Amino acid sequence: MKKHNYSAGPCILPQEVFDKSAQAILNFNDSGLSILEISHRSKDFVAVMDEARSLALELLGLEGKGYKALFLAGGASLEFLMVPYNLMKEGGKAAYLDSGTWANGAIKEAKFFGETVVVASSKEENYNNIPKGYSVPADADYFHCTSNNTIFGTQMKEFPSLDMPIVCDMSSDIFSRVLDFSKFDIIYAGAQKNMGPAGTTLVIVKEEILGKSGRTIPSILDYEKHIKAESMYNTPAVFPVYASLLTLQWLKKLGGVAAVEKLNNAKAELLYNEIDRNPLFKGAAAVEDRSNMNATFLLNDAAHTETFDTMWKAAGISGIPGHRSVGGYRASMYNAMPIESVQVLVDVMKALEKAI
């Protein structure tokens, strides 16, 4: 039976990424060697890394604008640490928007370095909305936000304009919608949503903001060292970077970020319309902040849980139970999910309505 994979991440990727990466494990570039056994310094892999770095910038419209792309290890959680190490001055301060669990994790790490101002938080409302109407201290060294909150199903639709570097964790919606990415000075994203499998993290840095914190930075955490080494300061995660390149190539062929955004809007509209129409369901997030990547919703009557769960499982759907912090359901509709899979879920929701 066809599977409809709604996993929040690691998540669905294009079938051609599976096919091509499986082939590369058996025989990479017709070399007679596996992608798993070649040196990261080999010509073939250096070409992979170079193309992945430049394609990431191209897809975001950031080529020739003073940015460098890096594929680092350690996940977005390591960036929580690297960002203040590289940007927060000794005795300086940073401003953070607290819009969810991961934003909160970033705040905790920043506090190791210095004054960390939380400009606004929706924690008291269990992060069911994006805080708005906040002001950012003019003397902050940088402003940090999280564009999409996977757990709660909220997404920032607008970003502030500020006279300081803006850092954004885009782990769960990068490459899914058109933004003026040149508003940001650092963008980082764990690969395991729209970019590839788990195991590598894309970090995009505007070079001119670096080298100003006055801190001595351990080598492995220093963006300047990684840039100088062309993202090969130490052995990169060869296979995850290769599979990410395949995913970015797929996106480019599809027409890029603008083309996939239209598909993502159509998928989100289809599902949210049903959540709002169907009397059995309600959305979990504030309507104006709803994420096009992760739709969180609940049954109005928990007594229907078992019936609904049996029905979606029978339809080949997996990965939609909600995170324990929200409960209910979470349908993650990343770039590679076809609208046909969303239709299957909507049909199950309609069938539930008829059945009871």
Next chain:
Amino acid sequence: MKKHNYSAGPCILPQEVFDKSAQAILNFNDSGLSILEISHRSKDFVAVMDEARSLALELLGLEGKGYKALFLAGGASLEFLMVPYNLMKEGGKAAYLDSGTWANGAIKEAKFFGETVVVASSKEENYNNIPKGYSVPADADYFHCTSNNTIFGTQMKEFPSLDMPIVCDMSSDIFSRVLDFSKFDIIYAGAQKNMGPAGTTLVIVKEEILGKSGRTIPSILDYEKHIKAESMYNTPAVFPVYASLLTLQWLKKLGGVAAVEKLNNAKAELLYNEIDRNPLFKGAAAVEDRSNMNATFLLNDAAHTETFDTMWKAAGISGIPGHRSVGGYRASMYNAMPIESVQVLVDVMKALEKAI
């Protein structure tokens, strides 16, 4: 033509690891889903992580001895930072043995934290030997060494007995020989030699040594947090961990570390005998410190370089040019390399002798 892959790392892995991991990318555990698209919290992947962690301890004879195994991100280079963060007291000191480029990298990171005593160094001799006869300050918080120096082709045959935690970077020879691993308190190793593809790092920690530094440790660098989260503090590198499990399963079927050590000794003996016998070649490392993983050697007369290079390439050999710090050649003979491939290299060396 059959390839003989002498790459220093990432490097040759067993063919069954390639076959099984390619299959898992197309359909993992007959789930209809790829290993690249499943949640790290799914039952199937939690089982992979649990088995990989316990099998690593089992193969090293460390089960039930107070150790925990973690699969972390960031490479051994991130451990250079995590070790002092977790073990070096505020105002304390650490003792390091400087036996090569990576040992030196570890020393540089430790210096960010406090007094870092280099107990001995072979840097002046271009690291062609393992320093001996050193003494370690009794008041050091820990002693750090590197068991095998990939670049220079040297390997520690003996380790000191000390009344302090011993930390060892075993990136390039873990699982290749029998040692009393319980002498060590932290063992770490980037996967990309004997354990799997690039992208994950095995860290084995004796739990009782943690929590004593008095430092506040950023969450992502705190071994205790990773242990508490059962190596899932953040999203692990799913595929690299899975391919590492396949490699460890292969090693267990082969008979474990003792069995592979015999094969490794036979391969090393075959090649070093030829290096010593053949008047055209000489070894680069001190004989008593020669590595069984990486044999470094040079032509006595550089004029034969082109002829030799043409011959080994024609024989299907790849990856033997030496590191720029040493020059000449480096033949890396990790666990998965069959002795037949070593024989091919030895035959080429003999053929060169006849040809000129």
